[in-house]
Amino acid sequence: MAASTTFCALACGGTPPPRAGVSTTKQGSAAKAPVAARAEVLPSWLSLASLSALPLASAEPYPVRGHFPGRYQAVVHVSQPARDAYLEPTPERALPEGSVVAQFLTERDTGSAGPVYVMRKDTENTWLFAVLAPDGTPLDVGTLPLCARCHREAPADFMFGLPRPAGT
Numbered sequence: 001m002a003a004s005t006t007f008c009a010l011a012c013g014g015t016p017p018p019r020a021g022v023s024t025t026k027q028g029s030a031a032k033a034p035v036a037a038r039a040e041v042l043p044s045w046l047s048l049a050s051l052s053a054l055p056l057a058s059a060e061p062y063p064v065r066g067h068f069p070g071r072y073q074a075v076v077h078v079s080q081p082a083r084d085a086y087l088e089p090t091p092e093r094a095l096p097e098g099s100v101v102a103q104f105l106t107e108r109d110t111g112s113a114g115p116v117y118v119m120r121k122d123t124e125n126t127w128l129f130a131v132l133a134p135d136g137t138p139l140d141v142g143t144l145p146l147c148a149r150c151h152r153e154a155p156a157d158f159m160f161g162l163p164r165p166a167g168t
């Protein structure tokens, strides 16, 4: 409830989500409704096309430590105004509002596409999180406390950043 309500309050401009064909969804269970059913109200920044069009932060894929370590490698796309801060993270350096960071995972063994982990800085104090299936279907969207709990501990404005070269 809280996650979807917050998400829509922030991202849907106060417009109630259309519920075409979903007549039995109760308000209290909205957070548990399949996110795909709400796909039509997802903002354009969350589409696979716009995320993959963002500038790349790294040329080479790196092995992930945070999500399913060992299984995936990743590249990160970052919206341009945030790119410098992302590449050289320091605790004092906050990302601008509206920043979008998308981590595209691929299976290390097979190279096949995995999920896409997305963060968007909606306001100074609010990060939205999302997980997309490899085909772009949203699996989870919102202020997702599980994601936030870990990213709050990150060294720079919720960002872990790219792995540092050894010795730096």
Ligand code: HEC
Binding pocket: 063, 064, 065, 066, 067, 076, 101, 102, 103, 117, 118, 119, 129, 130, 131, 144, 146, 147, 148, 150, 151, 154, 158, 159, 160, 161, 162
């Ligand atoms: C256990 C801690 C942990 C949790 C929980 C977690 N992350 Fe991460 N995340 C990391 C770490 C560590 C990185 C750094 C890159 C890597 O090794 O994966 C990262 C990187 C990212 C990035 C790239 C930006 C950056 O920080 O460099 C995004 C986007 C992201 N995570 C989204 C999410 C989303 C969405 C969720 C919830 C579904 C989530 N994360 C949950 C630890 C976590």
